[in-house]
Amino acid sequence: MLTRIDHIGIACFDLDKTVEFYRATYGFEVFHSEVNEEQGVREAMLKINDTGDGGASYLQLLEPTREDSTVAKWLAKNGEGVHHIAFGTADVDGVAADVRSKGVRVLYPEPRVGSMGSRITFLHPKDCGGVLTELVTAAKSDEEH
Ligand code: CMX
Ligand code: CO
Secondary structure (H helix, E strand, O other): OEEEEEEEEEEOOOHHHHHHHHHHHHOOOEEEEEEEOOOOEEEEEEEEEEOOOOOEEEEEEEEEOOOOOHHHHHHHHHOOEEEEEEEEEOOHHHHHHHHHHOOOOEOOOOOEEOHHHOEEEEEOHHHOOOOOEEEEEOHHHHHHO
């Protein structure tokens, strides 16, 4: 079951500048930042609200760390903007299997490591009406089980 919007992923050329825009314009502060070498991104998570299912909602600001990363490729083609949406679930494996059985391409055979130790996978945008869609199980909900 999908229980919330975990985050909206926003691709940018300059993470520090984009963080400053969200701070100055809306007052959002960086809750967490990290580099995910596997995904080829430097990222900042801006927390928008807390929910009761072990996760929360965030904006995920993404700057590519290398030219051959998916985000660098996307930025070169589209410029800055909304890159993907992510739904939260307590069971990323179960939701991925369910969605796969409905004919939607799930990009990874097994979930990989995402922000803050979460487990993530992606659905192909061409099977989702042009929307790159991520599924996330927050690390915190795992710990609580
Ligand atoms: N949203 C919507 N459509 C997208 C897209 C996106 N973010 N990225 C690519 N596409 C579309 C392209 O426009 C292209 O469409 P056309 O053929 O009509 O031109 C098609 O998908 C293929 O795109 P591509 O540029 O050739 O890119 P690839 O096929 O090499 O990669 C994808 C696309 C989805 C497989 C790849 O981006 C991917 O593996 N994404 C998942 C990982 C990821 O995005 N990581 C960064 C975020 C990390 C995080 O959230 O933690
Ligand atoms: Co994401």
